[in-house]
Amino acid sequence: MLSVEHLSYDYPGTRALQDVSFTVAPQSITALVGPNGAGKTTLLRCMAALAEPIAGRVLLEGQDIHEEPRESHKAMGYLSDFFGLYDELTVLQCLRHQAAAQGVAAGARAELVERAAQRVGLADRLRQRAGALSRGLRQRLAIAQAILHEPRIVLLDEPASGLDPEARQSLSELLLKLRAEGMTLIVSSHILAELRDYSSHMLILRDGRLVHHGPVSGEAEGEAQVAVVIELAEADPRLAEVLAAEGVDSVNVKSEGARVLVPDGAAARQALLRRLVEAGLPVSAFNVERRDLQDAYLSQVKKGDDAG
Numbered sequence: 001m002l003s004v005e006h007l008s009y010d011y012p013g014t015r016a017l018q019d020v021s022f023t024v025a026p027q028s029i030t031a032l033v034g035p036n037g038a039g040k041t042t043l044l045r046c047m048a049a050l051a052e053p054i055a056g057r058v059l060l061e062g063q064d065i066h067e068e069p070r071e072s073h074k075a076m077g078y079l080s081d082f083f084g085l086y087d088e089l090t091v092l093q094c095l096r097h098q099a100a101a102q103g104v105a106a107g108a109r110a111e112l113v114e115r116a117a118q119r120v121g122l123a124d125r126l127r128q129r130a131g132a133l134s135r136g137l138r139q140r141l142a143i144a145q146a147i148l149h150e151p152r153i154v155l156l157d158e159p160a161s162g163l164d165p166e167a168r169q170s171l172s173e174l175l176l177k178l179r180a181e182g183m184t185l186i187v188s189s190h191i192l193a194e195l196r197d198y199s200s201h202m203l204i205l206r207d208g209r210l211v212h213h214g215p216v217s218g219e220a221e222g223e224a225q226v227a228v229v230i231e232l233a234e235a236d237p238r239l240a241e242v243l244a245a246e247g248v249d250s251v252n253v254k255s256e257g258a259r260v261l262v263p264d265g266a267a268a269r270q271a272l273l274r275r276l277v278e279a280g281l282p283v284s285a286f287n288v289e290r291r292d293l294q295d296a297y298l299s300q301v302k303k304g305d306d307a308g
């Protein structure tokens with residue numbers, strides 16, 4: 001639905017993006033990561049048709065967004081890393097203004113304004129001045145403005161910066177909700193721990209080049225197996241026998257626990273857990289292991305170091 005083809009971008013004297021190409025899967029959340037100065041903000045600005053690349057193009061459903069930027073903006077929401085709000089306006093006035101600015105038909109505005117406020121949890125603050133909101137609430141208002149017109153693509157540049165842990169948690173939940181409602185999101189961040197909670201894909205930039213793009217472990221379509229970590233309340237030598245009898249691929253088995261590979265899907269895990277319990281093993285934990293996004297990021301960046 002959204003593809004970036006051979007995109008290059010120059011600031012005077014600086015090549016900020018160099019031949020970047022990738023395609024975003026529909027209804028995914030892509031974490032855009034990379035060291036400071038890697039080109040994340042520049043890429044998002046190019047994708048939002050706010051910066052004109054020197055080469056390459058961005059296609060949204062086949063349409064070059066730089067040819068028809070206004071048309072593309074109807075399908076896109078964008079939150080800049082440093083955004084401004086009209087501090088003297090109330091939350092309601094900010095959202096109404098945004099609806100008008102987005103060209104939403106007058107008859108449809110009230111409903112969209114209400115829905116956006118609900119989505120970000122600001123419905124009870126509609127009369128409050130934007131200037132009187134806390135940092136986290138300002139962030140939510142800015143996100144509400146970005147998604148008000150119900151875009152198919154949402155580009156968020158560092159939406160979690162400056163948020164407290166609770167606000168970050170609700171941001172993660174909001175992003176997952178927007179994905180479930182059909183939106184496709186690209187989110188840049190330095191906070192890998194949070195990205196892990198909601199990202200389906202990871203895209204790593206470094207020195208303006210794409211060094212990795214792919215599904216986050218466990219999300220890969222057709223990924224045949226997932227790792228499961230089993231812990232026993234007390235050591236039991238029968239664990240290895242039961243796992244062997246089940247034909248499970250064991251990566252690491254000890255008498256007090258194991259790490260095994262199980263066919264992906266709840267049914268296979270449920271069957272294995274039932275077998276372990278029926279065999280009388282004192283199972284105290286049974287968890288799908290999600291490879292840490294930070295590990296994946298660091299190993300990709302390290303690969304780049306080794307290659308370069």
Ligand code: ATP
Pocket residue numbers: 011012014015016034035036037038039040041042043
């Ligand atoms: P950060 O994580 O620090 O926000 P980033 O990955 O978003 O960084 P960009 O802001 O896209 O990176 O910057 C990419 C490169 O372009 C950097 O080398 C930066 O110094 C340079 N750059 C960014 N904005 C400008 C500008 N207005 N003029 C000149 N160079 C710029």
